[in-house]
Amino acid sequence: NAGVTQTPKFRVLKTGQSMTLLCAQDMNHEYMYWYRQDPGMGLRLIHYSVGEGTTAKGEVPDGYNVSRLKKQNFLLGLESAAPSQTSVYFCASSRAGTGEKLFFGSGTQLSVL
Amino acid sequence: AQSVTQPDIHITVSEGASLELRCNYSYGATPYLFWYVQSPGQGLQLLLKYFSGDTLVQGIKGFEAEFKRSQSSFNLRKPSVHWSDAAEYFCASDSGTYKYIFGTGTRLKVLA
Numbered sequence: 001n002a003g004v005t006q007t008p009k010f011r012v013l014k015t016g017q018s019m020t021l022l023c024a025q026d027m028n029h030e031y032m033y034w035y036r037q038d039p040g041m042g043l044r045l046i047h048y049s050v051g052e053g054t055t056a057k058g059e060v061p062d063g064y065n066v067s068r069l070k071k072q073n074f075l076l077g078l079e080s081a082a083p084s085q086t087s088v089y090f091c092a093s094s095r096a097g098t099g100e101k102l103f104f105g106s107g108t109q110l111s112v113l
Numbered sequence: 114a115q116s117v118t119q120p121d122i123h124i125t126v127s128e129g130a131s132l133e134l135r136c137n138y139s140y141g142a143t144p145y146l147f148w149y150v151q152s153p154g155q156g157l158q159l160l161l162k163y164f165s166g167d168t169l170v171q172g173i174k175g176f177e178a179e180f181k182r183s184q185s186s187f188n189l190r191k192p193s194v195h196w197s198d199a200a201e202y203f204c205a206s207d208s209g210t211y212k213y214i215f216g217t218g219t220r221l222k223v224l225a
Contacts, residue, residue, distance in 0.1 A: 004156070031211060040122070042203060042217040043157075050211070058212060090156055098211050099145040099164055104156030 002026050006091050006105035013081045013112045021076040021108050023091030031094045032074040033058075033102070034066060036087040043090065049074055081112045115140045115208045119216035126194050127224045134189040134219050136204030145207040146187040148178055151218075152200045160202075163187065174198070199223045 004025045013019055023032065030051050035043040045058030047066040055066045063085060065077045074093075078085060089108045094100040116139040126132055138144060145164045149157040161172025168180040178189045187204060204216040 033213075035215075040217055042119075043215040045212055045214075048212065092156075094211075096211075098209050099162070099207060101147075101159045101162065102149075102157070102213060104158070106154070106156045 004091055004093055004103050004105040006089075006108050008108060009106070010109045011111070013078075013110065015082060015112060017081050018077070018079050019081065019110075020078075021089055021091075021110075023074045023076070023093075023105060024072055025074075025091075025093040025103070026072065027093065027095070027103065028071070029093035029095055029103070030071075031096065031100075032068065033092045033094075034064070034074065034076045035090045035092065036060065037090060037107075038087050046076065046089075081110075083112050086110060086112045115144065115206060115210075115214050117204050117206050117214050117216040119202075119204055119219050121219045122217070123220050123222065125222040125224060128196050129193050132189075132191045132194045132198070132221070134202050134204075134221070136187045136189065136216060137185050138187060138204075138206045139185065140206065140208050142208070143180075143182065144209070146178075146180065147205040147207075147213075148172065148176070148187075148189045149203045149205060149215075150174075150200050151203065157203060160189070194221075194223055196223045196225060 033048040034046040049068040052071040091105040092102040147162045148160040
């Protein structure tokens with residue numbers, strides 16, 4: 001069982017470069033989320049999706065864009081990377097939105113120089 | 114606004130000792146409450162969750178948590194800690210908006 005798969009696992013960018021993080025889940029979950037994890041700040045929600053073709057902003061959406069063209073995939077894009085976006089990014093999914101267990105990927109370590 | 118507070122950044126306990134990790138939530142009604150564990154280099158794994166009913170919730174790996182409405186707390190406990198419990202622990206809540214809010218985490222160190 002693959003669960004939630006994130007690619008890539010590590011990436012180093014220069015300031016101003018762009019990249020896309022891919023999240024794929026094979027559990028037929030409706031809801032998907034992107035979080036960033038920074039020391040001393042826990043996990044903060046960037047964007048989320050309640051179904052194919054829908055996206056919404058979370059707590060810290062600035063500088064990021066997302067797309068959910070297929071139910072199983074949730075893409076996180078950085079159009080012009082900044083050092084402040086150096087972080088560990090986690091994708092998660094859940095069967096429904098409220099009170100459900102989140103299934104997490106293993107994370108992407110992103111460094112922006 | 115909904116918030117989750119974990120007042121302890123680091124906790125160190127000896128193997129075999131009991132453990133209690135604190136979590137306080139801020140929300141008018143009772144939210145869904147969760148405890149997750151994160152091992153180094155890994156994603157988060159659910160330990161247990163609470164919404165209603167019995168205020169003492171049993172989870173995996175021998176963990177339990179007690180919901181106390183009067184104190185707005187949901188503390189995680191384990192009677193006897195094992196070296197493999199060393200990890201970071203996150204409390205989280207969901208007030209029904211499906212935007213889960215996480216605490217800042219407590220890093221547990223276990224001494225042999």
